[in-house]
Amino acid sequence: MSASMSDRVSDSAAPSVPAAAPFEPSAAYAVAAERVRAHDHDRWLAGLWAPEDRRRHLYALYAFSDEIARIRDVVSDPLPGEVRARWWADMLAGTRGGEGAGHPIAAALLDTIRRFDLPPEPFERLIEARIFDLYDDPMPTLADLDTYCDDTVGSVVGLACRILDGACDGPAIEAAITAAGRAWGVTGLLRALPFHASRGQIFLPVDLVEAHGVDRADLFAGRATPALRALHAALRAHARDALAETRRRIAHIPIVAAPAFLPLALVDPWLDRMDRPDFDPFHTSTELAPWHRHWRLWRSARRARRAARRRGELM
DSSP, X not given: OOHHXXXXXXXXXXXXXXXXXXXXXXXXXXXXXXXXXXXXXXXXXXXXXXXXXXXXXXXXXXXXXXXXXXXXXXXXXXXXHHHHHHHHHHHHHTOSTTGGGGSHHHHHHHHHHHHHTOOSXXXXXXXXXXXXXXXXXXXXXXXXXXXXXXXXXXXXXXXXXXXTTOOOOSHHHHHHHHHHHHHHHHHHHHHTXXXXXXXXXXXXXXXHHHHTTOOHHXXXXXXXXXXXXXXXXXXXXXXXXXXXXXXXXXXXXXXXXXXXXXXXXXXXXXXXXXXXXXXXXXXXXXXXXXXXHHHHHHHHXXXXXXXXXXXXXXX
């Protein structure tokens, strides 16, 4: 538990979870997989390329990530949201007794953590970063946005790499994980701009908002002014730079870890749609047709296997 979360939520505010029958592992993993299929479909598709004995563990991780990311959507104000986040942090730290066994996603995640000896720090960073989502505080700088993506998306990519048995500790792979998290994270926040603005939440960095002369009233009103379009373009360029950095590091990613990076195959077409002259950040959909998503993931997986053969990883 980080100090900042503990400062905001007292121990007396911790949730009282009634005792529940422990979930059988197979049932818990099935719930997690269905959660990912329903709410994080792109990662669910990418997970299909993982070895069968690792796939359910990836889905447990992704279901946890989705659970934490959606806290704001299921609470009425920030304090209950912090209580939920505190419960997850305490449960992962082992201070909630056996409560986790009665929650299917928690049960699947705890089993995955034990099996793969996953480190606690990425989970702590992810939970702490998602506390920011509960409030309408502005994102101060582009550097802060990068850190937010590191702690949310990057943490998940790094943990997925460990589950897949990739050698994730070297500086080259760590750089690839960081770049991947920023490319996916910034692009995702740009796609979600209409939703976030509709509830008074803006992830656009204040330093860039001010540099481009964007009026926050226009953001909340859904007006795509020239200033906002310029800011949007600057953040798309930032995401493309991170994607290019991931590709420069791709040769260092072992083929076993490739499924953790497969969702990055969807960043290019999303950004391409946003680059169109008639794109409106508030009203133009960036959704890809199902066949297009499948094809992009298939092509990326095929390229990864070809590169692995050239490196001698596959015969």
